[in-house]
Amino acid sequence: MVSVVWFQDDLRVHDHVALAQAAMKNLPIIGVYANAFSHPRYQKNSSSIKESFKRASLHDLAFSLEKYQIPLLYVEKPAHEVMDIIDDTWGIDQIYAHYMQGPFERYEAVQIKKKYPLNLYETQTLLHPSDLPFDVARTPNGYTSFRKKVEKLWLIRDEITPDLKPQAPIEHRHLIPEPSVMDFFLEPGETGGLRRLNYYTFESKKASTYKKTRNGMRKRDDSTKFSAYLACGALSPRRVYHTVKAYEAAHGASEDTYWIIFELLWRDYFKFQARKHLKTFFHKDGIQQKKIAWIKDDARLKAITTGTTGYPLIDANVKELLATGFMSNRGRQNVASFWTKNLGLDWRMGEAFFETHLIDYDVESNTGNWQYVTGIGNDSMPFRYFDVIGQGERYDPDESYVLAWLPELKKVPKGMRYALPKMAPAERQQMNLDYPDPIVSFYPSLDVMKKRYGV
DSSP: OEEEEEESSOOOSTTOHHHHHHHTTTSOEEEEEEOOOOOTTOOOOOOHHHHHHHHHHHHHHHHHHHTTTOOEEEESSOHHHHHHHHHHHTOEEEEEEEOOOSHHHHHHHHHHHTTSOEEEEOOSSSSOGGGSSSOGGGOOSSHHHHHHHHHHHOOOOOOOOOOOOOOOOOOOOOOOOOOSOOSOSSOOHHHHHHHHHHIIIIITOGGGGHHHHTTOSSOGGGSOOTHHHHHHTSSOHHHHHHHHHHHHHHHOOOHHHHHHHHHHHHHHHHHHHHHHTTTTTTSTTTTTTOOOOOOOOHHHHHHHHHTOSSOHHHHHHHHHHHHHSOOOHHHHHHHHHIIIIISOOOHHHHHHHHHHHOTTOOHHHHHHHHHHHHTSSSOOOSSOOOOHHHHHHHHOTTOHHHHHHOGGGGGSOTTOSTTGGGSOHHHHHHTTOSSOOOSSOHHHHHHHHHHHHTO
């Protein structure tokens, strides 16, 4: 008989409650990663960069577990089918896993529980659900109200360290495929995550300037980049929190260090919103159940998913996403706004586009933020939009970011690159640019969508 640890978006050894519980059983441990779901609506949505980053992170986890002779089985089947294979080969005593809130993950857990003893633990959030000052079903819809209430109590649990000991080797043939991309934007896995965390805090002290630089789009250290590791679970939110608090103790607390915790709470907020609004959080009309007649236009969809809309801020961000698997938070808000408020495209296609390419894709944060910007989620404003021309001029004043991803705009005079969509066609033609004309006019396209929103 064996204890099975079902790894999902928790690809680490530190602060791993399920692994710690399995270690207490004193039975051989087998780790499992099932790279498929059995939900009838599931469609695999991963670019080569995103898939390779995950595989590299799995290799890192396998190396860590190998120190204790714990194998990590990688199988291209739904988890409940993988459990059948393990049970037939070794016999399953108990299965240990972390609770995941995505609909496909929850569906898989239900299938497993029909046949096997499944123990689920809460580690996806910084705040444990049972430590909230309110029932999850009564989570405030507004983030500010949520934050103020949890900060009054502010109970953050300590990390759980698995007490692992070397075990007898277990032979298996389910090897993790090698990643096809080796030169990643960030170092993958738990090893990379812990290095990044230490670098951003104690090594470089960038944590002391985070709030001032977080909206930057060009430099790697403008923001923490912890999201990629939190998304696949290579870093636990509690490890991030306790490291930041240790940094504050050594170097002083500030608005900058607080803002890192502030962003962790945003992540928690959307995970709790997903639980509260279980039936509508992933619904096309959002938690507001607001019906919008989306425009169906293949040309618009192709333009924004290839970075050829004629709007430099949008195109540069999409080009970066396609090339690296990353897009800044500032870029994501502008792309989502332009997608829904100017192009009038269904937000779910945008959410799926991000899911395909983002190495830091997080189902609740991605869905919650898309609904928020779309105006069908937790934002009370009926029609919020971003001025994607002014935003570029404000957050990339030297135009270094836009030129990095759209070098064809070097022909445009400095200070005019983000204003290209406002120029007359004849003026653009004189520049002889290898760059598309704007696919829509900014303000008229907003007026079209305001009518569809009923505002």
